[in-house]
Amino acid sequence: MLNFRVLLSQIGLAVVLLGLWEYLTAIGYLSASLYGVPSGIATRAWEMMLSGELWQHTWVTTVEAVIGFAIGSAMGSFVGLALWLHEPTARCLRPFIVAINGVPKIAFAPLIIVWFGIGMEAKIAIAAILTFIVSLITTYNGTLETDKDLLKLMRSLGASRVQTWLKVVVPAGTPWMLSALRLNVGFALIGAVVGEYISSQEGLGYVVYYSGVLYDLNGVWVGIFALMVVALLMDYLVTLFERMVRW
Amino acid sequence: MVTTNAPLRTENLSVVFNPDTETEVTAFRDISFELKSEEILAIVGPSGCGKSTLFNVIAGLQPATTGQVEVKNRQVADATGHVGYMLQKDMLLPWRTVIDNVCLGLEVQGLAKSVRRARAQELISAFGLAGFEQAKPGTLSGGMRQRVAFMRTLALDPDVILLDEPFSALDFQTRTLLQLEVMKIISEQKKSAVLVTHDIGEAVTMADRVLVLSRRPGTIKNLVEIDLSREDRDPVKLRKNDKFQYYFQALWEQLEL
Ligand SMILES: Nc1ncnc2c1ncn2[C@@H]1O[C@H](COP(=O)(O)OP(=O)(O)OP(=O)(O)O)[C@@H](O)[C@H]1O
Numbered sequence: 001m002l003n004f005r006v007l008l009s010q011i012g013l014a015v016v017l018l019g020l021w022e023y024l025t026a027i028g029y030l031s032a033s034l035y036g037v038p039s040g041i042a043t044r045a046w047e048m049m050l051s052g053e054l055w056q057h058t059w060v061t062t063v064e065a066v067i068g069f070a071i072g073s074a075m076g077s078f079v080g081l082a083l084w085l086h087e088p089t090a091r092c093l094r095p096f097i098v099a100i101n102g103v104p105k106i107a108f109a110p111l112i113i114v115w116f117g118i119g120m121e122a123k124i125a126i127a128a129i130l131t132f133i134v135s136l137i138t139t140y141n142g143t144l145e146t147d148k149d150l151l152k153l154m155r156s157l158g159a160s161r162v163q164t165w166l167k168v169v170v171p172a173g174t175p176w177m178l179s180a181l182r183l184n185v186g187f188a189l190i191g192a193v194v195g196e197y198i199s200s201q202e203g204l205g206y207v208v209y210y211s212g213v214l215y216d217l218n219g220v221w222v223g224i225f226a227l228m229v230v231a232l233l234m235d236y237l238v239t240l241f242e243r244m245v246r247w
Numbered sequence: 248m249v250t251t252n253a254p255l256r257t258e259n260l261s262v263v264f265n266p267d268t269e270t271e272v273t274a275f276r277d278i279s280f281e282l283k284s285e286e287i288l289a290i291v292g293p294s295g296c297g298k299s300t301l302f303n304v305i306a307g308l309q310p311a312t313t314g315q316v317e318v319k320n321r322q323v324a325d326a327t328g329h330v331g332y333m334l335q336k337d338m339l340l341p342w343r344t345v346i347d348n349v350c351l352g353l354e355v356q357g358l359a360k361s362v363r364r365a366r367a368q369e370l371i372s373a374f375g376l377a378g379f380e381q382a383k384p385g386t387l388s389g390g391m392r393q394r395v396a397f398m399r400t401l402a403l404d405p406d407v408i409l410l411d412e413p414f415s416a417l418d419f420q421t422r423t424l425l426q427l428e429v430m431k432i433i434s435e436q437k438k439s440a441v442l443v444t445h446d447i448g449e450a451v452t453m454a455d456r457v458l459v460l461s462r463r464p465g466t467i468k469n470l471v472e473i474d475l476s477r478e479d480r481d482p483v484k485l486r487k488n489d490k491f492q493y494y495f496q497a498l499w500e501q502l503e504l
C-alpha cells in the first residue's frame with residue numbers, strides 16, 4: 001500500500017516536471033533548440049525505437065556496464081577482503097592504491113582504448129577499472145573496521161588468521177562491499193559512456209555525444225533517459241543481490 | 248615452580264604498555280596467585296587496574312612483560328585456546344544464529360558438524376534457550392545474549408574459565424538469575440573459574456575467594472576467603488545473612504574507589 005503511494009507520487013512528480021517543461025517551452029520561455037522539449041524527446045525516442053537503434057545502443061551500453069561492473073566489483077571486493085590476510089602486503093600497496101584513487105580514473109581511458117581497441121572490450125575495461133578501485137578501497141577499509149574484540153575472541157578460541165578471515169572479517173566486511181556495489185552502478189556507466197564518447201559507433205554514450213554534435217538536444221535527452229533506465233535496472237539487480245547475501 | 252594440581256597459576260606477572268616511551272603505563276605488577284580446582288576466584292579492583300589485561304595475558308592474547316602463566320602445569324607462552332575466555336562484551340556474531348554462535352569455537356577446532364550440533368544443542372537446552380536455536384542475536388534480550396556467550400565459552404569444555412564482568416550490563420533480576428545459573432553449571436561441570444567484577448555483592452555471592460587489587464598499577468592487596476556454603480549462596484537470601492554483610496563491608500573498605 002505504502003509502496004503504491006510512493007510509486008504514484010514518483011510518477012506524479014515526473015509528470016509535473018515534464019509538464020512544466022513542456023508548458024514553459026510552449027509559451028516561449030524556454031527554447032526548444034537549446035534545451036529540448038518533452039514532446040520532441042518522445043517523438044525522437046519513438047523514431048529510434050521503431051528503427052531499432054535505441055534498443056541496439058541501450059543493449060551495447062548495458063552489456064559493457066554490467067560486464068565491467070561484475071568483473072571490477074568482484075575482483076575489487078575479493079582483493080580488498082584478501083588484503084586483510086597479509087598486512088605487510090597491504091601496507092606496501094597502500095601508497096599505490098591511494099595514488100591511483102587520487103587520479104580521476106577517466107584519465108586512463110585513452111590508454112585503455114589504445115590497448116583494447118575501439119570495441120566493447122575497451123569500455124568494459126574502463127568500467128572494470130573504475131569499479132575495481134572503488135570496491136577495493138571501500139572493502140579494504142571495511143575490513144580494517146572489524147571490531148577488535150571480535151578478533152580477540154577468535155584468537156582466544158585458537159583460530160588461525162584464515163579462520164578469522166572466513167568467519168569474522170568477510171561477513172563483517174559484507175556491508176561495506178555492498179555499499180561499494182551501489183556506488184559502482186554509477187561508476188560502471190560512467191566508464192562505458194566515457195569510453196563511447198572517446199571512440200565508438202554505438203552505445204548510449206555515442207548517441208548522447210553524436211546528437212550533441214548535431215545540436216539534436218532531444219536526441220541527447222533520449223540517451224540520458226535511457227541511461228537512467230539502465231542505472232535503475234542495475235541498482236535493482238544490486239538490491240536483489242544484497243537480499244541474497246546480507247545478514 | 249612446585250607442581251600442584253592447580254589448574255591455573257601465575258607468578259610475578261606484570262605488564263607494561265609502551266615501555267620506555269612517554270606513554271609508558273604499568274597495568275599491573277607482581278601478580279602471583281593460584282586458582283584451586285573447582286573454585287570460583289573473584290578479582291575486584293578499581294577501574295583501570297589491569298583486570299582485563301590480566302585476562303588477556305592468561306588467555307595468551309598478549310605477552311606478559313615479566314612473570315609466567317601456567318595452565319594445568321604447562322607454561323603458556325604464545326598459545327591460545329587453553330582457557331575459556333568470556334570477554335567483557337558478549338561479542339556474538341550478528342550474522343550467525345544462536346546455535347552457530349555457540350558452535351563457533353568447535354568449528355575453529357575442526358570438529359565434525361554433527362558433533363558440534365549435538366554439543367551445542369545440549370547446552371542450549373540446559374540454558375533454557377531451546378526454540379531459539381535459529382534466532383539471530385539481534386532479536387535476543389541482554390540476558391539471553393549473555394547466556395549464548397557463556398555457552399560458546401563452555402562449548403569447548405575448558406577446565407579454566409575466565410569471566411570478565413559477565414553480568415555488568417544486565418538488570419538486577421536477570422543478573423541474579425544468571426549468577427545462579429553460572430554458579431550451578433560451574434560446580435556441576437567441575438570447572439574452575441576466575442571472575443572479574445565491579446560488584447562486591449556478586450563477588451561475595453559467587454566466589455570462594457576474592458582477590459583484591461590496588462589502584463593502577465594493580466598489585467595484590469588482599470586475598471579474602473569467603474566462608475559460605477553452596478546452600479547459603481542464594482543471591483537474594485544471602486543479603487540478609489550476617490556473614491554476607493561482614494564480607495561485603497570488609498571488601499568495601501579495602502577497595503580504593
Ligand atoms: N593496548 C594498550 N596500550 C596502552 N595502555 C593500555 C592498553 N590496554 C590497556 N591499557 C591501559 O592499561 C590499564 C588497564 O586496563 P584494563 O582494561 O586491563 O583495566 P580494567 O581493570 O579491566 O578496567 P575496567 O574495570 O574499567 O574494565 C588502563 O589504564 C588502560 O588504559
Ligand SMILES: [Mg+2]
Nearest residue numbers: 298299300335
Ligand atoms: Mg576490564
